[in-house]
Amino acid sequence: MALPLxxxxxxxxxxxxxTPSLTLIPGRRSRGNRRRVPWFSGTVxxxxxxxxxxxxxxxxYGQQEINLAESLQPPLLWGGTWRHPLGTDDxxxxxxxxxxxxxxxxxxxxxxxxxxxxxxxxVIAVLAGYRGGRxxxxxxxxxxxxxxxxxxxxxxxxxxxxxxxxRNVVIILALAFWPSYARVLRSEVLRIKTMDFVTMARTMxxxxxxxxxxxxxxxxxxxxxxxxxxxxxxxxxxxxxLSFLGLGVPAPAASWGGMLADGRKHLADGWWMAVMPGVxxxxxxLATNLFGDxxxxxxxxxxxx
Amino acid sequence: xxxxxxxxxxxxxxxxxxxxxxxxxxSRASGNAADLFIPxxxxxxxxxxxxxNLGLDKPIxxxxxxxxxxxxxxxxxxxxxxxxxxRGLILNALPNxxxxxxxxxxxxxxxxxxxxxxxxxxxxxxxxxVGKALxxxxxxxxxxxxGILLVIAFAVNIQxxxxxxxxxxxxxxxxxxxxxxxPLASLTRLTRSAVIEVLRKDHTLFEQAKGVSxxxxxxxxxxxxxxxxxxLAGIQLGGLFxxxxxxxxxxxWPGVGQLVIQGISSRDYNVVQGVVLVNTMIFVxxxxxxxxxxxxxxxxxxxxxxxxxxxx
Numbered sequence: 001m002a003l004p005l006x007x008x009x010x011x012x013x014x015x016x017x018x019t020p021s022l023t024l025i026p027g028r029r030s031r032g033n034r035r036r037v038p039w040f041s042g043t044v045x046x047x048x049x050x051x052x053x054x055x056x057x058x059x060x061y062g063q064q065e066i067n068l069a070e071s072l073q074p075p076l077l078w079g080g081t082w083r084h085p086l087g088t089d090d091x092x093x094x095x096x097x098x099x100x101x102x103x104x105x106x107x108x109x110x111x112x113x114x115x116x117x118x119x120x121x122x123v124i125a126v127l128a129g130y131r132g133g134r135x136x137x138x139x140x141x142x143x144x145x146x147x148x149x150x151x152x153x154x155x156x157x158x159x160x161x162x163x164x165x166x167r168n169v170v171i172i173l174a175l176a177f178w179p180s181y182a183r184v185l186r187s188e189v190l191r192i193k194t195m196d197f198v199t200m201a202r203t204m205x206x207x208x209x210x211x212x213x214x215x216x217x218x219x220x221x222x223x224x225x226x227x228x229x230x231x232x233x234x235x236x237x238x239x240x241x242l243s244f245l246g247l248g249v250p251a252p253a254a255s256w257g258g259m260l261a262d263g264r265k266h267l268a269d270g271w272w273m274a275v276m277p278g279v280x281x282x283x284x285x286l287a288t289n290l291f292g293d294x295x296x297x298x299x300x301x302x303x304x305x
Numbered sequence: 306x307x308x309x310x311x312x313x314x315x316x317x318x319x320x321x322x323x324x325x326x327x328x329x330x331x332s333r334a335s336g337n338a339a340d341l342f343i344p345x346x347x348x349x350x351x352x353x354x355x356x357x358n359l360g361l362d363k364p365i366x367x368x369x370x371x372x373x374x375x376x377x378x379x380x381x382x383x384x385x386x387x388x389x390x391x392r393g394l395i396l397n398a399l400p401n402x403x404x405x406x407x408x409x410x411x412x413x414x415x416x417x418x419x420x421x422x423x424x425x426x427x428x429x430x431x432x433x434x435v436g437k438a439l440x441x442x443x444x445x446x447x448x449x450x451x452g453i454l455l456v457i458a459f460a461v462n463i464q465x466x467x468x469x470x471x472x473x474x475x476x477x478x479x480x481x482x483x484x485x486x487x488p489l490a491s492l493t494r495l496t497r498s499a500v501i502e503v504l505r506k507d508h509t510l511f512e513q514a515k516g517v518s519x520x521x522x523x524x525x526x527x528x529x530x531x532x533x534x535x536x537l538a539g540i541q542l543g544g545l546f547x548x549x550x551x552x553x554x555x556x557x558w559p560g561v562g563q564l565v566i567q568g569i570s571s572r573d574y575n576v577v578q579g580v581v582l583v584n585t586m587i588f589v590x591x592x593x594x595x596x597x598x599x600x601x602x603x604x605x606x607x608x609x610x611x612x613x614x615x616x617x
Binding site (some may be wrong): 025053145148150151152153156157158159161190233237240241244245246247259260261264265267271274275278281282285286289292 | 307320324327328329332334346377378380402419442444445446447448449453454460461468538543544546548550551554555565568569570572574577578580581584585588592
């Protein structure tokens with residue numbers, strides 16, 4: 001991942017260290033925190049989802065409302081006023097409002113990416129895993145090649161060719177993210193295919209589409225959900241990185257990455273311009289990662305106590 | 306072993322060929338390829354001239370053959386913005402990027418493996434907790450924000466490092482640490498679980514029972530846990546060069562990343578295409594080296610000529 005843009009290669013893999021049986025220096029056993037409700041990540045994600053949906057209704061100002069008389073106002077805790085609780089940027093735009101609009105963009109882009117990439121991934125996984133044979137090896141070769149190729153290089157070529165737009169961000173990231181789904185879900189399909197209830201259904205005369213629809217798809221849903229939650233965080237970072245480089249959501253629309261890039265010019269006299277979107281981005285990603293980890297541990301019945 | 310190397314080499318060349326083809330196909334699929342290569346403010350005569358020079362009026366398969374022939378000869382075309390050939394531009398910028406990438410790789414893999422081993426050996430203690438927390442935060446905070454925070458902390462508040470540009474070793478530290486942050490975090494996590502897995506094996510128990518010293522045990526454990534670690538480190542190294550694009554942008558580091566981003570904003574398609582192809586070549590080369598080093602690390606791979614699965 002290489003960098004955050006790239007896939008987390010140990011994503012779908014269960015942590016190997018849940019029940020330590022032998023350690024070099026005997027320490028405390030790690031406490032099982034499986035049943036615990038994910039308060040932190042749940043609250044953070046709920047909060048961001050809510051402000052994202054309500055966007056224009058809760059934002060005190062418009063995202064493009066320029067007010068040069070109030071440029072570079074500091075946040076509340078650093079001598080600012082309630083008019084602009086998180087300060088203003090160099091054009092006097094309210095940072096809180098822009099964060100809320102940026103949140104909306106990040107949410108829409110990452111959801112679209114996850115849905116499209118997930119759909120492609122599921123189709124490829126089922127085709128490869130259920131059909132098997134030459135089709136399987138061809139699809140998996142393609143998946144591996146796509147998985148290994150750096151996302152950013154692909155994004156650069158795409159943007160240089162087709163220009164900057166939010167739609168292009170979704171296309172780039174969807175094309176970059178489907179291989180992870182295909183890889184992980186294919187092995188799930190392979191596992192489910194050999195299970196007794198599937199054999200049973202087949203002996204009773206069920207055809208391929210029926211088996212896939214009634215038996216395979218429902219059983220890959222838990223794994224799919226875990227993947228989605230982990231990929232959501234990656235998609236948010238990727239959108240941020242592209243926008244930061246000027247390859248993502250085009251200005252003047254507010255996006256967290258774009259706001260960070262703008263803030264780069266004012267690190268000495270207006271650090272909040274860069275820090276506020278950075279903090280928002282980091283907290284969201286941390287929350288999705290924690291939530292994904294929780295989901296991963298809890299969705300697997302064999303690790304439950 | 307030789308057959309294994311040759312097979313991998315063929316695979317690497319195939320990937321390079323496919324990427325070159327995709328880049329070509331995309332540029333031709335965008336509607337009017339001429340617009341990509343020619344600055345928008347050029348006169349109609351210049352446009353026509355460039356079109357003929359590039360051979361854009363020829364049939365597509367002839368263009369493709371010409372394109373591949375040029376690439377094979379190392380000719381990446383002309384840059385319109387710089388009015389010089391792209392190969393020269395890249396060769397000028399590449400050493401800077403390599404310097405940055407290699408420094409970051411050394412920092413990331415050294416501290417990543419060290420923290421992972423320490424975390425695994427002291428499992429369940431505060432060392433482990435700190436290591437795990439750092440790894441989680443390091444993987445969640447985006448690279449460009451890490452860089453900005455470092456600049457605010459060490460170039461604006463405590464002025465010990467220059468905020469941007471290239472110069473002495475002090476200019477290298479902030480960008481290299483920024484670039485190293487993510488690989489460091491993921492290597493810490495992976496090393497930790499890989500070492501713990503080996504520690505649970507019977508041969509480790511046997512060594513412990515035999516009374517082998519802790520240091521030797523660590524050495525043996527690391528060798529056995531090295532395959533996944535080397536895989537990830539290799540993937541990270543390949544990715545570092547594209548990650549450098551972001552870091553170079555933060556610190557105005559004059560590498561290929563800067564070159565390509567400027568190329569996009571000035572619509573200098575040859576530069577973009579050249580950088581992407583060179584970067585792919587480096588990436589493929591690194592993966593090749595990693596694959597070959599498997600063979601050296603694990604005799605099973607050497608004997609059967611089969612790699613260990615790299616994906617999840």
